[in-house]
Amino acid sequence: MTRVVYLNDNFVKENEACLSPNDRGFIFADGVYEVTKYYKGKAFRMNDHIERLKRSLNEIGIHFEGIDKLESISAELLKRNKLADEDAGVYWQITRGVHQRVHHFPKDIQPTLYAFAQALPSATEKLQKGIKTILREDIRWQRCDIKSISLLPNTMLYNETVEKGAGECILIRDGFVTEATHSSLIAVKNGILITRPLSNLILPGITRKVVMELGATHQIPVEERLFSKEELLDMDEVFICGTGSEIMPVVQIEDHSIGDGVPGQLTRNIQQLFTELTR
C-alpha cells in the first residue's frame, strides 16, 4: 500500500508528493519538526508537542498559521494509512517555504507543511534488556533547544552508533553529559533521578518532562544538575527517554557496564509508571 502523506494543503500518495527544489528546507534545512506518538489512536502529550513546535517556530521566526489544523490532519493521516488503532508516530515538518536561494529570511513566503504517519511499535525486547551505547563529543550547534530539521551531527553520530552495533550515542560537551542523538538522558544515583537542566544545549524533551512529573507524584527525588562523563560511568542506573525510545535502559556505555549490566529497579519502576500513562 502506498502511504498517503500530507503536503501543503493536500493528502497525496507519497510517490506523487511534489515540492519545489527551492524550498528552504531542501536548500538550508531551514525548518523545524515534531514527532508525536499515538497509542492505539490516542495522542500522548499532544499539547506539549504543539507548544514546543510553536516555540521552535518562534525562535527561528517562521510565521505558520496552520497550527490548529495539525491534530485533524494527523487523525486523517492515521485513518488513511490504517494506523488509527495502532501504535504510530506522526511527523510534522514546517519549513520557511519556497524562495530563490538567499541567506536572509525572505518576507511574505508561505511555510511548507509536510506530515506523515508511520507505525511506531514499542521496542519491547530492547526495553526489557536495555541497550549498549557509545559516548562522543557533542558536535551539534549551540541551539539544541530548537527542534531543527538540520540534524547532520545527530545522524553522523547515530550512524557510527549503528555501525558499532550500539543503540544510542550519549553526548558530552565540555566534559559534561548533554543528552543523546535523539533522546534525553536521565541517570540514577542513590535513588535520585539526575538530569541536566534545560538550556540552549539540550532539547526540552517531553518524555523527560513526563519522567520528572512521575518523580514528583511518586516521591522519587529529581535533581537537575550538570554531571561529568566520569560521574555518568559511576551512576547506579542510566536510561534514555524520548517519544520513540520511551524509557530505554542503558546497560553499557562503551566498554563499561552500568550497575549490574542489567536494567535497574528504579528504571523498571519508571517504565511501569510510563506504561500506565500511555496504555
Ligand SMILES: Cc1ncc(COP(=O)(O)O)c(C=O)c1O
Ligand atoms: C536530541 C533529542 N533529545 C531529546 C529527544 C526526546 O524528546 P521527546 O521526549 O520530546 O521525544 C529527542 C527526540 O527526538 C531528540 O531528538
